[in-house]
Amino acid sequence: MSLAESASAIKSDFEDIPVIDLSRATSPNESERKVLAHQIRDACMNAGLFYDTALKAIKEYFSLPVEEKMKVWACTLSTVLYHKHVANFRGYSPLLDGNIEPGNSGDMHEGFDINWEELEADGVMAGTNVWPEHPDGFREAMLTYYHASIAVGKMLFPLFALSLDLPEEYFDEKTRESAACMSPSHFPPQTGSLDDPVIGIGAHTK
Numbered sequence: 001m002s003l004a005e006s007a008s009a010i011k012s013d014f015e016d017i018p019v020i021d022l023s024r025a026t027s028p029n030e031s032e033r034k035v036l037a038h039q040i041r042d043a044c045m046n047a048g049l050f051y052d053t054a055l056k057a058i059k060e061y062f063s064l065p066v067e068e069k070m071k072v073w074a075c076t077l078s079t080v081l082y083h084k085h086v087a088n089f090r091g092y093s094p095l096l097d098g099n100i101e102p103g104n105s106g107d108m109h110e111g112f113d114i115n116w117e118e119l120e121a122d123g124v125m126a127g128t129n130v131w132p133e134h135p136d137g138f139r140e141a142m143l144t145y146y147h148a149s150i151a152v153g154k155m156l157f158p159l160f161a162l163s164l165d166l167p168e169e170y171f172d173e174k175t176r177e178s179a180a181c182m183s184p185s186h187f188p189p190q191t192g193s194l195d196d197p198v199i200g201i202g203a204h205t206k
Contacts, residue, residue, distance in 0.1 A: 018039070018042070018043045018046075020036070020039050020040060020043060021036075022036070022152070022155060024036045025155045025156075025158075025159060026155075033158075033159065033162060033168075034162050034163075036159060037159040037160070037161075037162035037163035038163050040156065040159050040160070040163060041160070041163035041164075056141070057135060057137060057138050057141035057142065058112070058141075058142070058184045058186075060135040060138075061112065061132060061134075061135060061138055062110065062186040064132075064134060064135075066094060068132075068134060069092050069094070069110075069132065070092060070094070071132060071133060089113065090113050090114060090115060090128065090129045090130050091112065091113065091129075091130040092110070092111075092112050092132070093110060093111045093112070093113065094110050095107075095108060095109065095110050095188070096108065096198075097110070098201075099202070100201055100202030100203070101199045101201070101202025101203065102202075104198065104199045104202060105198055106198070107199065107200065107201045107202065108187065108188065108190065108198040108199065108200045108201075109185050109186060109187045109188075109200050109201055110185065110186050110188075111183045111184060111185040111186070112132075112142075112183070112184055113181055113182070113183045114129045114142055114143070114146060114181070114182050114183075115128060115129060115179065115180070115181050115182075116128075116146075116179070116180065117129050117143060117146075118143075119140065119143040119144060119147060142182070142184075145182075146180075146182050149180075149182065150180055153175075153180070154175075157171040157172075157175055158171070185201075187200045187201075
C-alpha cells in the first residue's frame with residue numbers, strides 16, 4: 001500500500017479498536033514490515049492512541065481518597081507530598097491542579113508522573129520517582145508497564161519511518177537519548193450542565 005493509498009483509507013470513526021500483531025516488526029522481509037508499518041499508521045490516525053489492558057493498579061490508585069493519593073513515599077518516610085513539592089515534579093497531580101486551556105477553571109483530570117527507574121533496584125525507594133504506599137504492588141506494576149512501553153516504542157519508530165516512506169533508521173539519532181515520562185491520567189465523569197463543561201485538558205497544540 002502506498003502512502004497516498006494509506007492516507008485515503010483514513011476515516012473519522014471506527015467501531016472496534018484495531019488489534020495489531022507486532023511479531024512482524026523484526027521480520028527479515030521488508031515487505032512484511034511495511035505492511036505492519038501502514039497498519040500502525042492507520043491505527044494512529046484513526047484510533048489516535050494505543051490501548052493496553054494493564055490498568056488494574058492505576059484504577060485502584062485513582063479510586064483512593066484524595067488524602068491517600070497525596071501521600072507518597074519520599075526517602076524513608078511516608079509524608080504528605082505531591083508533585084509540586086518534589087524537586088523533579090514526579091508523583092500525584094490532583095484534579096484542577098493544572099490549567100492549560102486559557103479561561104478554563106482548571107484541568108478536570110488527575111495524574112501520576114513517573115520517569116526512568118530500574119525495576120530491579122537496591123531498595124524500593126531507589127530512583128528519582130516517588131511512590132504511593134497503596135495499592136500494594138503499584139511501583140512494580142507501573143515500572144513493568146513503563147519499561148515494556150519503552151521497548152515497544154523502540155520497536156515502533158523504524159515502522160513509523162517505513163510508514164512515511166523514510167529509511168528505517170531515520171528516527172534513531174532523534175530518539176537515542178530521549179527522556180520518556182509516563183503520566184497515567186484519570187478523567188472523572190462530569191455531572192454539571194452540558195452548557196458549562198470543565199475542560200479535561202486544554203489543547204496540546206494550536
